[in-house]
Amino acid sequence: MGNRYLNIALPKGRLGEKVYAMLESAGFGCPGVMDNSRKLIFENEDVGVRYFWVKPSDVAIYVERGAADLGVCGKDILLEYEPDVYELLDLGIGKCKMAVAAPKGFVDGRERILKVATKFVNIAADHYRKAGRQVDIIKLNGSIELAPILGLSDTIVDIVETGTTLKENDLEVIETIVQISARLICNRSSYKFNSDVIIKLCNALAAIKEK
């Protein structure tokens, strides 16, 4: 009942390249994927895989809507958008954390509504809801670190990898919300009809991760 090709959405950028290297080691390579060309789709008929590069934040949508059977995206995307997909494996790469950061020395006195700037509105809202803290969430699409410096917000909720950008802007992590890493996700329906090959791929990636 399986389909001819397993469609896999890879996130553009360094993370996607690492993921592809793992897939290639797992025996699911495809010529041309790493070439610097304008080609969008790459197929390997022998192995039965088809790869395409998409914006990292779009991977989950491609998988949820069935345009891709499998995909790789950060846990941050899964927490923020809650796509209805299976999360089959923690690939153990692209590790970072979702954290609350503020100007050095900042203390939340809780005497007024806290202003929080973030790209991750749902994650931030959920975090402060659980903490019982009333907040004003300001949605930004980039340069989040600028918000507390210019007085737009008191704190930020953002991904922190090394913390260098925070340091350079006199900000510091005051709370870690959740650890983030790359996850292998799968469309629910595709899993039913291609389970043999999906489980095979998943097990092969798990074995590589363990090495």
Next chain:
Amino acid sequence: MSIPEINPISDRLMSLFAGCGYTQYKMSKFEEYELYAENKAFLPSKSIITFTDTDGRLMALKPDVTLSIVKNFRDGKTEKLYYKESVYRTDSNTAAFAEITQAGIEYIGDVDVISLSEVLTVAQLSLDCVSEQNVLDVSSLALLSALLDKLCPDGETRAKLIHCIEHKNVHEAAFVCNEADVSEENKALLLQIMTLDPDPDKACAVLCSLAVCGGWKAEAENFKKVLSALDKSKLRVDFSVLSDTNYYNGIVFRGYINGVPSAVLSGGQYDMLMRRLKKTSSAVGFAVYLDRLDNFSGQAETPYYDTLVLYGDNTDAKAVCNVIKSSADAKKSVKTAKEPPENVKYGKLLDLR
């Protein structure tokens, strides 16, 4: 007889349900808002379109069919009903209200192993009406609840584990168990259930061999009995199929079609909903989401007419009408047009131009 079907899939489903002894249930587009407000968690979409009726009552455009059927059911008899109705819900992507057509069946009254098997069989046949390439995933909330009770997590941990089970997220389930100090034995049990072989015979053999708690064996045997009557070639046991335990209990299931990215059929036993609506009977049913099949290529069929009548400006109108009448009398289909239409198949061409 070859009258083209307006919606081949829903027509086939209606014939199937009627042919399996279910009677059609027609209902109003509105209900009192109170019914839905009290059972919001049962609804897939929490937003409801409301309006005030002329007598001042707050009414709602029906967001769900089952609630209305259960509300009007009287205990003491068994009813086998089918429906094809529009419901009004918010679209999760656009957040705008949408009209969605659902077709399904409800078996309410004395629900036993045979009636559960029957409903699951009708669910499998419903999927066959759409495509041969289908799968019905079945799970047992009774078994899953018993397992989670044994793990004894607090409310928050339980919610996290349910999320992991629903998303086949084995790595995080293990992490949550470790964080909540769930014993290694119980953690292994949970992971075993999450990674169970979906083959019904193999899955049931494992489930029946476990001794999770007092009532587990009987429940597992009951589950096995229900599944043993079904066509197992397209049946899978999958505990990632979950529904709200405040409403559902026992068996729950989802149907998938190859090429459609999400479940097209969803159902289960919902005795808990019956209790909430003060009914003592049991109930099981399912709905087919016809809107999710709109873009399914298997649905697009070229309409066929027994006769295609072509007429021109000078054609006698009576001649055209006579063909329509005679075709209707003979239970034959007919299409009239000035030019040969595209994407239409026909048996006989009658050119009156």
